[in-house]
Amino acid sequence: MENWFERMRGLVTSDWEAIGAAALAAGIAVAIALVAHRLVFRALRRVSRSSESEADDIVVRELVSPTRWAVVALALVLSARAMPLLDSAWQAVAGFVVPALIGWIALSIMQATVKALELRADITVADNLEARRRRTRLAIFSRIGTFAIVFVTIGLMLLSIPGIRDIGVTLMASAGLAALAVGAAAQPALKALIGGLQMALTEPIRIDDVVIMDGEWGRIEDIRTTYVVVRIWDERRLIVPAHKFLEESFQNWTRSDSQLLGTVFLHLDPMAQVDQVRARYEELITAHPLWDGRVQAVQVTDTAPDYMEVRLLMSAKDAGTAFDLRCDIREAMMAFIRDEMPEAVARRRVEPIDGDGLDVLPD
Incomplete structure (x- = not known):
């Protein structure tokens, strides 16, 4: 009996020692990664502030948060190679963490690119037709890109769950029925997505266009994939479904120029x-x-x-x-x-x- 108790005490002690060693290794790796990240981005901020362009400031500002968590995940991966216990814990969450970080970084890069390009499209000048065109296309394509990135990221995260992955394989066996079901369920979203692309390519309206819609005079303030915000002259906001600008007639007073x-x-x-x-x-x-x-x-x-x-x-x-x-x-x-x-x-x-x-x- 005494030998059995001694054996159990040794197993518990060894398990706690392994957990403590894994936690210590993970903590040291994360600390080193955070220090390195801070030093790198401090240098990048100095470089961006010394330049006259604001685009590099935007890129650094947008990437600082996702890259911080990315280097933390990288530190855990590197430390898990030497710690089996930490490796098993990382494998349990990697299917969620890795797609989320990749999607976050991709989304930040896209947003930084859009904001940098918007700096070259100043709509406050008198002759702002070309600037309004760029702003409109950037706004629509950025929202479509955001939807695509989020959709793919969530899909990759869900595929890491065995049960959902098995359901997907089962649905693929009956592809015809699955296509009909998915098509019927996604029809509003697909219609809005296609409508956004059509609006970006045909340009019936642009940001800051003067329009008369439903008897109201106002300016196009924001263009979403599903609706458009019109700022009325008395500071009210008119929310108009985007398809109305493609399917119904309206007045656009600044279609070709603002005169x-x-x-x-x-x-x-x-x-x-x-x-x-x-x-x-x-x-x-x-x-x-x-x-x-x-x-x-x-x-x-x-x-x-x-x-x-x-x-x-x-x-x-x-x-x-x-x-x-x-x-x-x-x-x-x-x-x-x-x-x-x-x-x-x-x-x-x-x-x-x-x-x-x-x-x-x-x-």
Whole structure:
């Protein structure tokens, strides 16, 4: 009996010693890896800060976290080669950890690349058509790439589970039924993915485009694979399914360029002197700082018994500027008519009949 107790005590002692040795080896390896990682990225930060480009700063910032965990995993792999107990523990989690780290690093590289390319696409400049095209394509392709990386990473992690792997093999035996089931289940996701690709290639809309959708005026703020965010002029957000921009009609005011024509309509008395109105309008528009100098015109576009419709046509560099220009010109022209041409105000005329009453002229 005493020999049995001695044998069991020796086994327990040896197991704890093995566990302690494995933990010590893993701790030392991880500490060395973290120190090396800190030193390497400290040097990389100094190099990136010394350069004028911001792209290398973005790359270093995006890669610091995933690479830190990657070197920790590498340290555990190297230490597990000499420690059988640690090797068995690593093999139990490697199927989850390795695909997750690879996917994380791939996702960080893609995001760093997208952010670096966005620096070359400045949409705050006046002529930003090409920049908006690049921003739109980058936004769509980055989200499609993110979906693909996450999908493949999760798939590889699930394949490390024997039960799920066996289910996959069983489904492959009945490929026809599996294809139908997967196709039916993934139809919305595939439709959104294909729609995103189509939107990136055909470019019906771009980031910062001015559109009118569902009767609302706004700018394209964000383009996702399944929906588009439109920033309304009063700071509201209109969430529109992406397929509506492919299947339904809408107005895009900046499709080819941002320049736009604006109009102001005046309803004046039919006897008003249009030449005076035209002369005053030309004075106002040529002196206005928001006018881009391309188009200005005064035309009588409609007549009625009680009024005539006069259209003031003007041009501006973009939709927001055109709106402000129209408001300023409308206010100035109404003040001019009130002060200088009160006879031009539209009025309804009546005439007496046999001196007994009044008869309104027919419309």
